[in-house]
Amino acid sequence: MTRNAGRTAAATPTIPAIPKTDVLGRLAWIQTAPIAQLKEQWRQLYGKEPPPFSRSYITSRLSYRVQELAYGGLKPETRARLEALGEQLDGGNVVLRRIRADHRPLPGTRLLRQWQGVEHVVTVRADDFEYEGRPYRSLSAIARHITGTRWNGWTFFGLRGRGDA
Structure with a gap:
């Protein structure tokens, strides 16, 4: 056996x-x-x-x-x-596949952020973001332009809190 x-x-x-x-x-x-x-x-x-x-x-x-x-x-x-x-x-791109589409604001959405007494307005477009009439590929690039330092753009514009996954 x-x-x-x-x-x-x-x-x-x-x-x-x-x-x-x-x-x-x-x-x-x-x-x-x-x-x-x-x-x-x-x-x-x-x-x-x-x-x-x-x-x-x-x-x-x-x-x-x-x-x-x-x-x-x-x-x-x-x-x-x-x-x-x-x-x-x-x-x-497996990384892009993991990002849920419903987390991205709809095209046409306007994101507002006060920074050092100035209101900054970003418009979400289908494939990028517009700030001051210029296209940007990411919110982080816009946040860096505004602050001069590296920021997570989603956090800077209040779309995700610090520590959120």
Whole structure:
């Protein structure tokens, strides 16, 4: 008898199929369920521990997963197309890929900052920022121009507090 003959391999969790008729009820339940029950549902539908993220993240991912298990996920061709589009947008830069688009202010947003008694106005554009009629690639470059010292531009303009990730 071999050493592992008496042991069973770690069982891969079986992810349950979800009937299409149950989707709306499950989606409604996800919106109101206690977080402990949502985490248990995560374990059942993903077969692993839930991440330590916010309730809104957990509910959005569970809602997607319920629909994915009922209706099917993205086709491999669709996934490949989305990956190709993503690489066109960020040039394959993994760092850019990690920056959430919703953290950047919308084009047209005006950022105001008082510095040494002077109000400074920056306009967010689609691909850069405008300050004093000139384009700048980053808020940090504008903050450096204003203060003469190195600043994190997001912090300088109050878009992120010190120590925020």
